[in-house]
Amino acid sequence: MGYSFGREDVAFLGSAAGIAALAEVDRLELTSATHLRDLERVRRAHEDRAASLVETVRLRRRATAKLADAETWLFTDDALQQATPTLVARHRAARLAGRAVHDVTCSIGAELAELARACPSVIGSDLDDVRLSMAAHNLADARNVLLAKADALASCSVGTVVIADPARRADGRRTHDPAKLQPPLPDLLLAYPGRDLAVKCAPGLDFDRLDWSGEVEVVSLDGAVREACLWSQGLAESATRRATVLNSHGETWTLTDTESDEIPEQEPGEWIIDPDGAVVRAGLVRHYAAKHGLWQLDPRIAYLTGNQVPEGVRGFRIIDRLEYREKSLRTELRKRECGALEILVRGVDVDPDQLRRRLKPSGSQPYTLVITRIGRNAAAFLCTAHGTRGATGDARLPALPTAPV
Incomplete structure (x- = not known):
């Protein structure tokens, strides 16, 4: 499960004393073999702050494979697992460049960081106070981002493209049922009628059951399928299905259903x-x-x-x-x-x-x-x-x- 952070933890970790303590803890191995010894050492130096310090350093080390600038960010374990990889978020931000955007499930700000670089104004909202506090820390240098506490199912902005990333777990298990996402996908779509909307989903969803009239884009990164994104008609680019293939070397290619699918029927080739x-x-x-x-x-x-x-x-x-x-x-x-x-x-x-x-x-x-x-x-x-x-x-x-x- 991981450590359960509170807002007071976030305040400490973002302070000068917290930053110095994190740098000290980061010099420890923090491996499974040294965990108990390292934790006891941190407890002697920082008492009740030890767990939050150790967890933050461990999460930052995990995050470096997924997120840019992770060495200075704050996370919860769940938020890091759910965070969109930087290269995937950057690809989506490029499609939205120049637009005002509202991420209604912003969490700790992984998506917002890339949107802030491509869009003139960005709003991030969430119901989780701790994650919003972490997002404020993570995006402290982004001057065009406004954070607010708000329900994703209650529209609170106008004139923005709405981005949402419903949680993909129900009853502690990953779900492929759109109605069991949090917030439920059908409810999310009803909350923003007529709006330009981009919704991140698990690639295993049965998209045909959604009766989606826009574009479904499935994105992979370094050979692993990461997500599907539902783009509403106003954001779709003529296709109804798109595959986008990214890699860490910056190479990208895309394929859509507007291209030919005529192939021969033959015996196996070489x-x-x-x-x-x-x-x-x-x-x-x-x-x-x-x-x-x-x-x-x-x-x-x-x-x-x-x-x-x-x-x-x-x-x-x-x-x-x-x-x-x-x-x-x-x-x-x-x-x-x-x-x-x-x-x-x-x-x-x-x-x-x-x-x-x-x-x-x-x-x-x-x-x-x-x-x-x-x-x-x-x-x-x-x-x-x-x-x-x-x-x-x-x-x-x-x-x-x-x-x-």
């Missing part, structure tokens, strides 16, 4: 290509294939195939297509002296870890085994991996979402 998760979640697999001269192994499955691999994307060169029976797979892998074995699965009920244990690879040659459904039957492709997107590893991947591919 390669199997696993498109970025944003493409899959946005339902743009066919559009991606058409853009890069690829086609699908099966119309219901997100694996693509072709004779070349798009730049920056991970591909798997097909060595052989095998019958999907464990006994014959074990024999073939032993014959090829298979050692390290990556197993990727889509559309077939297989646990990669359990399957590998049963296949018992013991040789020296690394391979990738791609198991997928083609028509009514499961197929296994023995491959070598090549490409740049993401680290290798096992994955049980879903079939395509309900959106069109």
